[in-house]
Structure formats: C-alpha cells, structure tokens
Amino acid sequence: MLIIDKLKALDKLIDRLTGIIVICSLSLMLLIVSIQVFCRYILHSGFYWMPELARYLLVGFSFLAGSMALRRKELVGVTFVYKFFSPKLRRWIELISEMLIIFFLLVGISFGFKTAKFIIQTGQLSPGLQIPIGFFYLPIPISFLLMLITSIISIFNLMFKYSQEDTDMMTVERKKGIKK
Numbered sequence: 001m002l003i004i005d006k007l008k009a010l011d012k013l014i015d016r017l018t019g020i021i022v023i024c025s026l027s028l029m030l031l032i033v034s035i036q037v038f039c040r041y042i043l044h045s046g047f048y049w050m051p052e053l054a055r056y057l058l059v060g061f062s063f064l065a066g067s068m069a070l071r072r073k074e075l076v077g078v079t080f081v082y083k084f085f086s087p088k089l090r091r092w093i094e095l096i097s098e099m100l101i102i103f104f105l106l107v108g109i110s111f112g113f114k115t116a117k118f119i120i121q122t123g124q125l126s127p128g129l130q131i132p133i134g135f136f137y138l139p140i141p142i143s144f145l146l147m148l149i150t151s152i153i154s155i156f157n158l159m160f161k162y163s164q165e166d167t168d169m170m171t172v173e174r175k176k177g178i179k180k
Helices: 002-041 050-071 079-084 087-122 133-137 139-179
Strands: none
Touching: 002 050, 002 139, 050 133, 050 139, 087 133, 087 139, 133 139
C-alpha cells in the first residue's frame, strides 16, 4: 500500500506543477499575442519572433494540458459502452486499454526524444528566435512521459481497487458460511 500512496503523491505533485506551467504558458501566450496585435495594428510594426514563440507555447501547453486531462479522466473516450458489461469484464477492458495507452506512450516517448535529439544535433535553428528547434519538440515526449506515469498509477489503482473488492467479497462470503 505504501507504493500506491507514494505514486498518488507523485501524481498530485506532477498535476500541480503541470497546472502551473500550463497557466503560465497560456498567460504568456496571451500576453505575446496581445502585444503583437497592438504593435501591428496600432504602431504598424511588430516583433518578428513573437508569433513563432506563441505557436511553440501553444503546442507545448496543449500537450501538457493533455497529460492533465488524462490524469483527471477528462479525455474523450468511449465510456458509454462500459455500462453494458459486468464489473469484472469492465476491469479487464480498462486494464487492456491502459496497457494499449502505455504501449502508445512508450513508442511516442522513444520517437519523440530521438527526434528532438536528432534535430538538436543537426543544429537547425528556429527562424525567428534563433534557438535550436529541437528544444521545441521536447514538450511532446515529456508530456507523454507524464501520461505514462499517470497510466501506470491508473493500472495500480485498478488492480488495488479490484483486489480490495475481491477481498471484501471473500470476507462477506466467509461470514455467510459461518452463519450457516
């Protein structure tokens, strides 16, 4: 039980930090776009690097927000089908879906870091900011890594929750047997 508690505490910490980063990124993007609009339409000039930074911030906080949505079970899913199955079958369906998600995330993490590393090694710079463009690829595998942690915690929760329910059912059945 200790490992589950530690994983839940880690998950809560990641959720808070991710939330702070998402809010700061969204606020910075809003500020940048507002300044760019003001400069372009009022002052008839603008900063050439601002739209590029706003795009990179949008992509970065979108993936981080996706990891938050997965953690909070707010992603779009086909959950209405679950009600047609028994609770034990639902458990297996959830476990299989979490395993498929983990497989997808592992592939995404591997290719994401390899791609970012390759692009950083090539020395390709972003046109406006003149920063290695590979750094702007990093939010994708990092978000997938956060989603992986969430999925692992979900599997532990599923296994612990249902094993606890099974234990409770066995206790109830034993009590019924004693009363006979």
